[in-house]
Amino acid sequence: MCAAIAGCHQKPPAEPLKLEGNLLTVENRTKQDWNHVDIWLNRVYRVQAKSIPAGGRLEAPLNVFVAGFGQKFDFKRQQINDLRLTATLPDGAPLELKKQFEQGSLADALGGVAKKK
DSSP states (O other): OOOHHHHTEEEEEEEHHHHHHHHEEOOOSSSOOOEEEEEEEETTEEEEEEOOOOOOOOEEEEEGGTTTTSOOOOTTTTOOOOEEEEETTTTTTTEEEEOOOOOOOOOHHSOOOOOOO
């Protein structure tokens, strides 16, 4: 009975795409390498990595994300509303991960209530 109760209190597994301040951490908790990795921030800014090995980790400050014309992401002035990773598995199959954001609207920012004048 204790094992069943203890199992109920376990934390859900951490997300593979983790944002903490100005730092993105990507954890490959699979048994397969991720090759030709592209990480997109707001669908405009990108960082690339040759691979993230099985069980490996990649850390990238957000100011290294660059848009097509060389603009760098400015963490102090820009909001993050989309974060996704694409890669290729060793067998050639595509991999896509997308971070789920819990909040995103003005109503969420105001605690679920939009104020009226």
